[in-house]
Amino acid sequence: MLLIKIVGGINLKKSFMFIIGFMLICSLFLSGCSDEGEKSSGSEISIGVILPISGNNATDGQDMLNAMKMAVDKVNADGGVLGKKLILKVADDACDPQTATTAANKLVSQEVTAVVGGYCSGATLPASGVFENAKIPIIVAAANSSELPAQGYENLFLINGLVPDQAQTGADYFNEKGAKKIAIIHDNSAYAKDMADFAKKAVEANGGEVIAFEAINPEEKDFGSLMTKLKSLNPDGTYFTGYYAAAGLMVKQFKEKSVPGLFMVGDGSYSPDVIKIAGTEYASDLLVTATPTANFIPGAEDFVKDYKSKYDTDPGPFSALSYNSVNLLVDALSRANSTDKDALRKALKETKGFKGIGQEIEFNDTNSLNSSNFHVMKVVDGDFTLEK
Amino acid sequence: MKKFMKNKKQSLSLLIIVMLVLPFVLNIYWLDVLTFVLFYVVLAQGLNIVVGYTGLLDLGYAAFFAVGAYTTAILMTTFHWSFWLTLPVAFLFAVVAGVIVGAPTLRLRSDYLAIVTLGFGEIVRILAINLEITGSASGIYGIPRPTIGSYVLSTQKDFYYLILVVAILSIIIVYRLGNSRIGRAWVYIREDEDAAEAMGINRIRLKLLSYASGAVIGSFAGSVFAVKMTAIAPLSFSFQQSVMILLAVVLGGLGSIRGVVVGAALVIVLPEILRGVDDWRHLIFGVSLIVMMVFRPQGIWPAKHEADDEDDLEEDESKDKKQSVPV
Numbered sequence: 167m168l169l170i171k172i173v174g175g176i177n178l179k180k181s182f183m184f185i186i187g188f189m190l191i192c193s194l195f196l197s198g199c200s201d202e203g204e205k206s207s208g209s210e211i212s213i214g215v216i217l218p219i220s221g222n223n224a225t226d227g228q229d230m231l232n233a234m235k236m237a238v239d240k241v242n243a244d245g246g247v248l249g250k251k252l253i254l255k256v257a258d259d260a261c262d263p264q265t266a267t268t269a270a271n272k273l274v275s276q277e278v279t280a281v282v283g284g285y286c287s288g289a290t291l292p293a294s295g296v297f298e299n300a301k302i303p304i305i306v307a308a309a310n311s312s313e314l315p316a317q318g319y320e321n322l323f324l325i326n327g328l329v330p331d332q333a334q335t336g337a338d339y340f341n342e343k344g345a346k347k348i349a350i351i352h353d354n355s356a357y358a359k360d361m362a363d364f365a366k367k368a369v370e371a372n373g374g375e376v377i378a379f380e381a382i383n384p385e386e387k388d389f390g391s392l393m394t395k396l397k398s399l400n401p402d403g404t405y406f407t408g409y410y411a412a413a414g415l416m417v418k419q420f421k422e423k424s425v426p427g428l429f430m431v432g433d434g435s436y437s438p439d440v441i442k443i444a445g446t447e448y449a450s451d452l453l454v455t456a457t458p459t460a461n462f463i464p465g466a467e468d469f470v471k472d473y474k475s476k477y478d479t480d481p482g483p484f485s486a487l488s489y490n491s492v493n494l495l496v497d498a499l500s501r502a503n504s505t506d507k508d509a510l511r512k513a514l515k516e517t518k519g520f521k522g523i524g525q526e527i528e529f530n531d532t533n534s535l536n537s538s539n540f541h542v543m544k545v546v547d548g549d550f551t552l553e554k
Numbered sequence: 555m556k557k558f559m560k561n562k563k564q565s566l567s568l569l570i571i572v573m574l575v576l577p578f579v580l581n582i583y584w585l586d587v588l589t590f591v592l593f594y595v596v597l598a599q600g601l602n603i604v605v606g607y608t609g610l611l612d613l614g615y616a617a618f619f620a621v622g623a624y625t626t627a628i629l630m631t632t633f634h635w636s637f638w639l640t641l642p643v644a645f646l647f648a649v650v651a652g653v654i655v656g657a658p659t660l661r662l663r664s665d666y667l668a669i670v671t672l673g674f675g676e677i678v679r680i681l682a683i684n685l686e687i688t689g690s691a692s693g694i695y696g697i698p699r700p701t702i703g704s705y706v707l708s709t710q711k712d713f714y715y716l717i718l719v720v721a722i723l724s725i726i727i728v729y730r731l732g733n734s735r736i737g738r739a740w741v742y743i744r745e746d747e748d749a750a751e752a753m754g755i756n757r758i759r760l761k762l763l764s765y766a767s768g769a770v771i772g773s774f775a776g777s778v779f780a781v782k783m784t785a786i787a788p789l790s791f792s793f794q795q796s797v798m799i800l801l802a803v804v805l806g807g808l809g810s811i812r813g814v815v816v817g818a819a820l821v822i823v824l825p826e827i828l829r830g831v832d833d834w835r836h837l838i839f840g841v842s843l844i845v846m847m848v849f850r851p852q853g854i855w856p857a858k859h860e861a862d863d864e865d866d867l868e869e870d871e872s873k874d875k876k877q878s879v880p881v
Contacts, residue, residue, distance in 0.1 A: 291695055291787070313692055359692065
């Protein structure tokens with residue numbers, strides 16, 4: 167920005183430039199200063215949060231943030247951890263790789279002790295590299311592309327089940343229901359494509375046949391031609407691995423065109439919005455492979471009640487996982503008995519049988535979960551129910 | 555006026571010194587933002603040749619950015635080339651891509667041209683999503699760091715300096731091109747294509763050259779982007795990206811090197827400054843762009859046609875005073 171001021175100085179006629187330049191310089195310094203002020207003081211532990219707060223996936227991002235705030239409030243109300251209060255530093259990754267690296271760098275510059283979050287795999291992949299370089303442990307609550315652990319980063323921990331597990335759960339369900347001819351649709355995002363590939367393998371390993379493997383553009387509103395094509399193929403089951411905005415419309419058009427067979431979506435579409443978009447009538451019998459929300463988890467009643475009373479809405483699909491991620495971090499901090507990053511990473515790695523909502527966390531060699539936590543959910547009367 | 559010229563040189567060298575010192579002053583976040591500003595400076599300068607000088611509206615410029623990034627990424631991961639060796643190959647591919655988009659559009663003007671370039675941008679992005687070699691939708695990750703001798707470029711500062719060098723290089727190249735015979739021919743084509751041809755300007759060759767030069771600069775930025783990010787995905791080369799680069803050019807002032815630099819800085823820094831206001835961020839950004847275009851349609855710092863050639867600045871300045879009629 168100094169550029170404007172200096173180069174601007176050579177041409178006095180352009181006083182306009184001065185105003186713009188001056189304003190920008192001021193704002194730059196102001197924001198620079200506020201950064202300084204935000205750095206954690208001695209009595210606080212700052213935790214970075216990297217989530218999509220804007221853009222297409224903001225709904226899920228907000229749900230996750232709510233759950234994290236709840237966990238932090240609870241910990242702070244109980245006296246904090248290591249005698250210090252927790253504070254969250256939120257950075258928006260907008261599910262975009264470039265924005266995500268900038269957001270990650272912002273958190274690094276704010277000297278956060280650790281990071282939680284990560285929703286879109288495509289954005290989490292480059293962001294995790296920034297944290298790895300800065301040696302800041304990150305607990306990824308939702309993103310679960312198999313390429314995340316494949317990077318071999320020692321500071322990256324994943325507490326959501328991985329994509330191959332989910333694809334297997336879906337394929338097994340189809341197999342149980344005797345569905346052999348399966349159509350697989352993805353939206354060309356890193357995550358959906360990854361899962362579609364694994365689903366194809368899993369279906370074929372179960373002795374099924376993949377009769378269609380299609381990509382859609384998630385920005386589109388009309389999937390009519392695809393549905394007509396599917397109808398002519400007469401599938402026993404259709405599996406869409408993309409996100410909820412497209413899934414809702416697709417479910418509706420699937421039913422409108424009366425395509426035969428089961429319709430299943432992945433956990434990217436596990437959101438009440440999918441039912442809202444499709445309409446209650448069309449969404450009935452929709453199957454979802456996902457880690458169940460708190461509503462279906464025994465022992466999570468308190469969490470659901472607190473969440474509802476605080477935010478006046480049901481917890482989202484990743485709320486429980488986000489809640490767990492903060493609590494896991496707190497647990498590791500107290501076991502490490504310091505905010506030192508190496509000690510914290512070691513403590514996270516050594517996590518044994520940590521009991522979160524609906525899952526017991528233990529890490530394998532690649533810092534991902536030891537066991538799969540996926541289930542099949544079914545929409546009945548406009549609400550998700552646990553099917554298997 | 556001599557003094558004026560001297561001042562200009564002084565301010566330029568002062569600016570460069572400031573840019574060199576900045577990494578030691580800024581924190582890692584603002585350094586990252588500044589690095590992206592420089593990326594946009596390079597990209598916008600490349601697009602400036604096509605849109606600003608030659609007047610060919612290009613809505614798919616991110617495609618050339620992608621060509622550079624993917625060429626470097628594939629050669630470095632699959633074939634284990636050195637970063638520096640991938641650059642000439644990336645340039646070559648960019649020239650080919652530039653000619654591919656340039657050749658069929660030679661007969662087209664304005665809107666039609668924009669649609670073809672838009673299509674080209676989408677084709678490249680969709681190819682990247684679907685090809686195995688480009689890592690399909692998840693892209694390529696684990697791109698190695700470049701080395702100079704035994705020194706490995708790995709920190710924020712290293713990449714800042716790398717892209718700073720690229721930015722200065724591209725500004726010099728675009729400046730020199732703009733003031734050369736080629737540059738004047740481009741401007742002539744922009745102003746009146748038929749008259750230019752009647753005056754003996756080889757329209758076809760010069761238009762292709764314009765696309766190719768723009769493409770090479772875009773791919774240069776792409777190559778550096780790949781090693782800086784260590785992971786690239788088709789998401790980074792969306793239509794949105796093309797629009798943002800074009801925005802930097804239009805906002806700054808078509809054909810104006812200084813303006814485009816300012817435009818690139820604005821396009822990147824403004825959304826970052828607005829991070830503090832969360833939900834309002836995109837609204838404020840959008841509104842400020844509209845306000846800017848309404849009150850200053852020629853760009854923040856438009857090109858002064860008479861003063862394009864800095865050596866003639868003295869004359870032009872005096873001329874300006876006498877006949878201050880709007881052009």
